[in-house]
Amino acid sequence: MWKIGVVTSSNSVYCRERENDCFPKLEALLKHNFDAEVAHHRLSPDNIEMLKENMIELIDREKVDLLITIGGTGLSPEDVTPEATELVIDRHVPGLAEEMRRCAMQHSRKVLLTRAIVGTRGNALIINLPGSLPGMEWCFLAIADQISSALAIIQGTNENVNT
Template sequence: MTDIVGAVITVSDRASAGEYVDRSGPRAVELLAQHGVSADVTVVPDDPAEIRRGIRTAIKAGARVVLTTGGTGIGPRDVTPEVTAELFDRRLPGITDEIRRRGAQHVPTAVLSRAEAGIVKLKKWPPAFVVNAPGSTGAVADTIAVVGPLIAHLLDQLDGGGHSRFD
């Protein structure tokens, strides 16, 4: 399988300040690799400008898949979904509906996630698939279990491919 360029952005005030070790970002990198996506982790605080900059920088560096982890809950600093949605050309709500459904089978609070998924198109770069995951390793696993099998088809569609991959 050809490596797809990806990026993982951990959104956490505490991890960005060095107060705890990020485990969800490295887990995302490991799981994405099983689906042909090569990614590194960037850690940013729960700050709209930093989240926005992180996503845009990843896409400008060639990422076609960007997974954020953290900042999807209902806490006062949880702003990842709003910031991400501002960048979308198109939303893909069925993906996050399925991620929440899958997560709720293990952890009832998974339904509190406000995660978003969609397509970001920046002027000079190919469109990228961006998805938010909650900040736990279990939520990252649930997210990638849903999106991993879709990535190649999704990118093929974005690049003008046909609908025959799953026929």
């Protein structure tokens, strides 16, 4: 099974002013969908350099296969997770990000305001999820069925790609 890392990006969660309600829900979704657990979880303020360092540490040093970020994908000036992710990834996986928004729009058109991206770094998959509880869940469930295939392809364990 995969080694999973999560970075929660939120000034208010980092400063303990607000509960991190998305992380326990993501843990439950990972357990239910993949029978997998989070090996590493980091809290970060909305700061590009700290986010970048957390992502690089989890992928390059801790060797996570799947890195999921929660929060920092909106239009607020402090929302910088996509910018930090851009500094870390080797390649974009736009189809997954597009599908997250497409499916989540069935619940709320506000998802059009998320700037979440998906990409790879080496053999790891990086997924940005919104920091709102329903948005995070909608986006995750929109692509959950493709995560195993994406990781198998990235890691070279699946040569047959069905389109």
